Amino acid sequence: MELWFSEMQSKNVKMSYKIKNLLHSEKTKFQNLAVIDSEEFGRMLILDDVVQLTMKDEFIYHEMMAHVPLFTHGSPERVLVIGGGDGGTLREILKHPVKEAHLVEIDEKVIEASKRFFPELSVAFDDPRAKIFCEDGIAYVKRFKNYYDVIIVDSTDPVGPAVGLFRKEFYKDIFDALTEKGVFVAQTESPFYYEGLLKEVYNCIAEIFPYAAVYTAVIPTYPGALWTFTIGSKQVDPSDKANVPESCNFKTRYYTPEIHKACFKIPPFIKEIL
Ligand code: AG3
The missing domain is CATH 2.30.140.10 (Spermidine synthase, tetramerisation domain)
Known part of the structure; x- marks a missing residue:
């Protein structure tokens, strides 16, 4: 059968x-x-x-979620992940010399399942720099001002528990929780099936942050395979080559500085959506 x-x-x-x-x-x-x-x-x-x-393609998503914003910042010390209870994004963040990496996941069962079934991702939880909070990320960020250097929203699709993670008020709270050189990134779905969402999020981020940009990666198991990430930055232009590192001194399977430069090259059909 x-x-x-x-x-x-x-x-x-x-x-x-x-x-x-x-x-x-x-x-x-x-x-x-x-x-x-x-x-x-x-x-x-x-x-x-x-x-x-x-397990076959998570590295693409998690590497692109973490390394693009962290390298854009340049010297992040405190990083926050909202969602991402599997630990994949956290694992990638911890490849950088950050002082603290915090993760706020609303559903503790996701963390438990990852510890049991995805040890390759949940190893991140054992790092002394990692701190895990099981609560609503929307309420969590409201409590911080000028605190995190990078905030990454590793959410599910914009339905059910994640709806509020795609709203303007939340992005404003994120802006306030970031330090003066702060960088923010969110996964923003497929340009084929969620073009309305991508447009909305990009425009919100562009209103709130001095710099906003969209970058892409190919993730075979996500709808449309071509996936978008939207980045907002307070001081440096993420799409400027000057903010891409010359080399990457840890092991990756997808991310390279060359890919970092290239991922901001957006095809015309996505530019038209924005
Ligand atoms: N978060 C984004 C997954 C979105 C997938 N959407 C879909 N398959 N329709 C993934 C969490 C991994 N840390």
Whole structure:
């Protein structure tokens, strides 16, 4: 018997994965959480029937989420991740000589599942520089002024628990929580299926931050594969080559300074969306 898991990538498009095993499934206070072992992509974390990460391609997303904003800042000491309870983004942040890396995840069950099923990501939680808070990121950021050098929003899609993470008031609170050279990044979905969202977020960020830009990466298991990230910066232009490092002195599998420069080259169809 063949077992398949399908994600509705849009109302009209389905992506199906042949699965070896359903390793775990539970209903948390916030969402349905499942861990599946798939033939092609290895272990996968699924929240509300949506693929959050797979062992085969998570490195692309997590490296691009962390290294672009951290290198743009140049010398970040305190970094915050909102969401990202799997630990993947945190793992990448900790490759930098930061003093503290904090993570605020609303659903502690995501953290537990990662510790159990994704040790390659959750190793990050054992680093003495990491501090984990289980609470709502929206309320959390309101308590800080001029505190974090980089804030990264590693959210689920803009439905259910994540809706508030795509709102202007939240981005304003993030701006205030950032230090004077602060840099912010959020995952902003597929330009094919979520063009309205991308436009809205980009324009909000551009209103709030002196610099705003969109960069992309190809992530095979996310809808449309071509994925966007929107970055806001208080002092330095993220898309300026001058703010890209000459070299990267830790191991990566996707990120390089050359890719960093190139990821801001946006095709005309995305520019038209913005
Ligand atoms: N967060 C973004 C996942 C969005 C995927 N969307 C989808 N498959 N429809 C991933 C969390 C990984 N740290």
